[in-house]
Amino acid sequence: MAEHTPLGIDPDWWRQAVVYQIYPRSYADLDGNGIGDLRGITSKVPYLKELGVDAVWLSPFYPSQLADGGYDVDNYRDVDPKIGSLADFDEMSAALHEAGIKLVVDIVPNHSSNQHEWFKAALAAGPGSPERDRYIFRDGQGENGEEPPSDWVSIFGGPAWEQVEDGQWYLHIFAPEQPDLNWRNPEVHEDFKKTFRFWSDRGVDGFRIDVAHGNAKGDMWGDLPSEEELQAMPKDGTHPIWDRDEVHEIYKEWREVFNEYTPPRTAVAEAWVEADRRPPYASPEELGQAFNFDLLSARFDAGEFREIVTRNLQLSARSGSSSTWVLSNHDVVRHASRYGLPFAEGESNEQVARQWILDGGAEADLDRELGAARARAATLFELALPGSAYLYQGEELGLHEVADIADEDRQDPTFFRSPGVNKGRDGCRVPLPWARSGESFGFGSAGAHIPQPEWFADYSVEAEDAEENSTLNLYRAALAARRRLQTGEELEWLDTGSETVLAFRRPNGWISVTNFGQDAAALPAAVASARVVLSSHDVTASEISELPASTTVWFQG
Incomplete structure (x- = not known):
């Protein structure tokens, strides 16, 4: 066993960790082929160490045809040659660990790529074969099976069934290039254990x-409900596709594998389920942690933030895990832009942003300064909470969404399969700007695979490194202070006398105060004799007399 992780590290390191998500193809391109690579990540380990993160989460880096940004996996136990080799992976892993940074990788078990050796074998073997049973194949409807088994619509738009040459159909909840695996097949179980x-x-x-x-599916070979019926079904553990009760048996098996290692390997579930059904995924008998995405759709509003935090801390206590906090990732509009758009009654923060992009992403509709201030305030609020925080590459630069990508430059299957409905997720996946100038602002010598806007120059690492009050330096200061202050799972809400100001106390006398309002507010009595640790409004502030609008301040006293 080529064990690179140092033994004796805290097995609970993940409970309060700051995890930095890297989308490899858009991070740093060292070999100059226009696509980010593993050696590029290795070259940025000093940057990550200075930033102060505890772990890196690597989005898929496996061989892939990029039908869905790498989430269509050709081989789960190799590296895409366009972005490196297994030797490059080992070098990157060693460099991260040498810097004290843990490594988390993405696993995609709901579906493989249609270029996976198993799927090629399924097509070659034909109906009724053991090879085909690794996926969800079935005959179609109509006199000669010419109609799909149901009228289901895929997540990316278009039919959820694809017909093959011999007439059968296979299920793909996402893109046609992503056939769903059959988790009723023991071979599938054993192969993923091998991958882990x-x-x-x-x-x-x-x-x-x-x-x-999504892994566990109901009976896909009997009578299927219509799309309308499917959408109306309660997600209570019996839904044909989502959050079925038996999915937890899969994760109990995986936990046995994770516990073979010292320290045990950790895992976090991307489970878009009803909040009260999240705890089992996060239990110590299963994956150990589950994403809480509630802040991704919340408006910058004191009432919404308080309700979300209170509810999710209760849920994490039920599971025996710690909560996770997320403001941006590779699937959503960056929060600096979400917070700079007008609120719409009855619509989530993310829905408003998606519609703005669909309508053309007019700069006049985006208040960049307000969005940036709210994003900085929300980040400090998030980082003061008990639990782990997941950051997305580029948010430490205060990057906004790139909303005006030309159609011919887009890559997301959501855009191609949902014309006129969704522009896709490419706007948060544009390669990072490292330098003020150059063809790709330091990303790589061959340019960027998704074009970068000119305004990226002012948001580059080079530019922000030199600016004392930049968002980058705010993140560095916040993560350094958090490492010193963060302890325990306790949070006590404090009275502020205002509906737009939230304050809470953590152990060690750490108090976080956020003004969600549009006007400056008085400081709560609880911080009257406390000293300022950090302010999202001014990184260098050592004392304040009032709380500026859209600002979080940390105190200790």
Whole structure:
């Protein structure tokens, strides 16, 4: 076993960790082919260490045809040659661990790529074969099976069934290039255990589980409900596709594998389920942690933030895990832009942002300064909470969404399969700006695979490194202070005398105060004799007399 992870580290390191998500193809391109690579990530380990993160979460880096940004996996136990090799992976893993940074990798178990050796074998073997049973194939409807088994619509738009040459149809809840695996097949179970051991042996500390609520399916071979009926069904553990009760048996098996290692490998579920059904995924008998995405759709509003925090801390206590906090990731509009758009009654923060992009992403509709201030305030609020915080590459630069990508430059299957309905997720996946100038602002010598806007120059690492009050330096200061202050799972809400100001106390006398309002507010009595640790409004502030609008301030006293 090629164990690279140092033994004796805290097995509970993940409970309060700051995890930095890297979308490899858009991070840093060292070999100059226009696509980010593993050696590029290795070259940025000093940057990550200075930033102060505890772990890196690597989005898929496996061989892939990029039908869905790498989430269509050709081979779960190799590296895409366009972005490196297994030797490059080992070098990156060793460099991260040497810097004291853990490594979490993405695993995509709901579906493989249609270029996976198993799917090719299924097509070659034909109906009724053991090879075909690894996926969900069935005959179609109509006199000659010419109609799909149901009228289901895929997540990315278009039919959820695809016909093959011999007339059968296979299920793909996402893109046609992503056939769903059949988790009723024991071979599928054993192969993923092999995958977890393969990466754990190479030093991986944990796994992020994509679409964790989708692996177990109901009877896909009998009578199927219509799309309308499917959408109306309660997601109570009996839904044909989502969050079925038996999915938890899969994760109990995986936990046995994770516990073979010292320390045990950790995992976090991407499970878009009803809040009260989240705890089992996060239990110590299963994955250990589950994403809480509630802040992704919340408006910058004191009442919404308080309700979300209170509810999710209760849920994490039920599971025996710690909560997770997320403001941006590779699937949503960056929060600096979400917070700079007008609120719409009855619509989530994310829905408003998606519609803005669909309508053309007019700069006049985006208040960049307000969005940036709210994003900085929300980040400090998030980082003061008990639990782990997941950051998305580029948010530490205060990057906004790139809303005006030309159609011919887009790559997301959501855009191609939902014309006129959804522009896709490419706007948060544009390669990062490292330098003020150059063809791709330091991303790589061959340019960027998604064009970068000119305004990226002012948001580059080079530009922000030199600016004392930049968002980058705010993140660095916040993560350094958090490392010193963060302890325990306790949070006590404090009276502020205002509906727009939230304050809470953590152990060690750490108090976080956020003004969600549009006007400056008086400081709550609880911080009268406390000293300022950090302000999202001014990184260098050592004392304040009032709380500026859209600002979070940390105190200790």
